[in-house]
Amino acid sequence: xxxxxxxxxxxxxxxxxxxxxxxxxxxxxxxxxxxxxxxxxxxxxxxxxxxxxxxxxxxxxxxxxxxxxxxxxxxxxxxxxxxxxxxxxxxxxxxxxxxxxxxxxxxxxxxxxx
Amino acid sequence: xxxxxxxxxxxxxxxxxxxxxxxxxxxxxxxxxxxxxxxxxxxxxxxxxxxxxxxxxxxxxxxxxxxxxxxxxxxxxxxxxxxxxxxxxxxxxxxxxxxxxxxxxxxxxxxx
Numbered sequence: 001x002x003x004x005x006x007x008x009x010x011x012x013x014x015x016x017x018x019x020x021x022x023x024x025x026x027x028x029x030x031x032x033x034x035x036x037x038x039x040x041x042x043x044x045x046x047x048x049x050x051x052x053x054x055x056x057x058x059x060x061x062x063x064x065x066x067x068x069x070x071x072x073x074x075x076x077x078x079x080x081x082x083x084x085x086x087x088x089x090x091x092x093x094x095x096x097x098x099x100x101x102x103x104x105x106x107x108x109x110x111x112x113x114x
Numbered sequence: 115x116x117x118x119x120x121x122x123x124x125x126x127x128x129x130x131x132x133x134x135x136x137x138x139x140x141x142x143x144x145x146x147x148x149x150x151x152x153x154x155x156x157x158x159x160x161x162x163x164x165x166x167x168x169x170x171x172x173x174x175x176x177x178x179x180x181x182x183x184x185x186x187x188x189x190x191x192x193x194x195x196x197x198x199x200x201x202x203x204x205x206x207x208x209x210x211x212x213x214x215x216x217x218x219x220x221x222x223x224x225x226x
Contacts, residue, residue: 004156009154034214036215036217041219041220043118043204043218044157044206044217045217046214046215049213051213090157094212101159101162101172102159102215104156104158106154106155106156
């Protein structure tokens with residue numbers, strides 16, 4: 001079965017510091033992994049995806065994610081956090097056998113303090 | 115994303131009432147999805163549709179039904195609303211590659 005786990009409900013970081021939002025996955029076959037961000041009163045917005053190739057994926061707003069097959073992880077990172085990065089972040093995996101199903105993690109609230 | 119719109123944005127209703135949530139998209143995508151979001155649970159798939167004639171159940175379809183009136187429109191109905199259907203509902207679309215989903219702004223539904 002496909003699943004995604006986000007072990008941290010909340011991450012607090014000071015502005016200017018690096019940030020990491022963790023995600024681990026379980027999937028049969030090759031994983032298709034995604035990160036989305038949700039700002040208050042808005043729908044989810046796509047940040048980046050991993051399909052194949054380089055383990056370090058670059059996305060929108062300066063975010064990147066590192067795919068680690070041995071640890072089945074896909075952590076979201078940013079070298080220098082901004083207050084405006086404060087939002088809810090979701091990791092997702094696409095089903096291996098049903099390409100039209102996406103499985104989302106429970107979300108991690110990122111708080112960036114000035 | 116303005117390309118995917120949902121109406122209403124907020125709705126308060128009573129137990130037992132029938133409710134319809136509507137979704138429209140201008141992205142020209144074939145695939146459309148309905149999710150519900152609950153705190154601490156993330157997004158869970160209710161129904162999805164490949165095209166007008168293809169409707170599929172997701173993880174939590176009980177108590178819900180859908181209608182794909184056209185490529186651009188996908189409606190979600192709660193036949194007889196109950197309080198545990200209080201949630202934030204999102205519509206999403208994707209193209210045939212299904213490598214990215216585009217979400218509407220959400221509908222906040224409260225069932226009293």
